[in-house]
Amino acid sequence: SQQGEEDPQALSIQEGENATMNCSYKTSINNLQWYRQNSGRGLVHLILIRSNEREKHSGRLRVTLDTSKKSSSLLITASRAADTASYFCATPRKGGADGLTFGKGTHLIIQP
Amino acid sequence: KAGVTQTPRYLIKTRGQQVTLSCSPISGHRSVSWYQQTPGQGLQFLFEYFSETQRNKGNFPGRFSGRQFSNSRSEMNVSTLELGDSALYLCASSDLQGGTEAFFGQGTRLTVV
Numbered sequence A: 001s002q003q004g005e006e007d008p009q010a011l012s013i014q015e016g017e018n019a020t021m022n023c024s025y026k027t028s029i030n031n032l033q034w035y036r037q038n039s040g041r042g043l044v045h046l047i048l049i050r051s052n053e054r055e056k057h058s059g060r061l062r063v064t065l066d067t068s069k070k071s072s073s074l075l076i077t078a079s080r081a082a083d084t085a086s087y088f089c090a091t092p093r094k095g096g097a098d099g100l101t102f103g104k105g106t107h108l109i110i111q112p
Numbered sequence B: 001k002a003g004v005t006q007t008p009r010y011l012i013k014t015r016g017q018q019v020t021l022s023c024s025p026i027s028g029h030r031s032v033s034w035y036q037q038t039p040g041q042g043l044q045f046l047f048e049y050f051s052e053t054q055r056n057k058g059n060f061p062g063r064f065s066g067r068q069f070s071n072s073r074s075e076m077n078v079s080t081l082e083l084g085d086s087a088l089y090l091c092a093s094s095d096l097q098g099g100t101e102a103f104f105g106q107g108t109r110l111t112v113v
Helices: none
Strands: A005-007 A010-014 A019-024 A031-037 A043-050 A055-058 A061-066 A071-076 A085-092 A100-102 A106-111 B005-007 B010-013 B019-024 B031-038 B042-050 B053-057 B064-068 B074-078 B087-094 B108-112
Touching: A005 A085, A010 A019, A019 A106, A031 A061, A031 A071, A043 A055, A043 A061, A043 A071, A071 A085, A100 B042, B005 B087, B010 B019, B019 B087, B019 B108, B031 B074, B042 B064, B042 B074, B053 B064, B074 B087
Parallel strands: A010 A106, B010 B108
Antiparallel strands: A005 A019, A019 A071, A031 A043, A031 A085, A055 A061, A061 A071, A085 A100, A085 A106, B005 B019, B019 B074, B031 B042, B031 B087, B042 B053, B064 B074, B087 B108
């Protein structure tokens, strides 16, 4: 079963705009990760946020984590055509180790 | 540092056959996980190996198996292939036992006809 559920399932915006994706999860976690996948290829790790962190930045990416609501958001600022991809949140299985559980992903399309 | 290498990239098999996929992790990484990705079910965890031991297995039938060698390379095997096994199979490695940043290979696209 899916641990994380991304929202929205698909998002289309104009280049230069900001894109926000949300992820909800069900069980307690010690970290949450975001990955990007381009057109059926391998996943690329974007950012990891630990349960004791509320916000983390990496370049144009900003991730927030609200453990009380069991939710996270990924914000991509000043979007570019190259950001077109599917974005997944992932949480550790069994609360801490041994592989990841992924949500169904948000498909982001950046219109030039 | 070389990334995670999966071979082959593409594979076409017939129902009933078996298949073996290979994954070479990043040098020094001892944890290897396998995932199946389909349009309907998304990314599903298959199993995770750490230092040649399977530490966790997802909810897949016994036709799906794997192993890890002493050099951390891993293989997964699917026997008695079914049409529904058509998927992108992804391997990921990490330097600790799961739950941390995972580095993915490009995947093996398996088509069962």
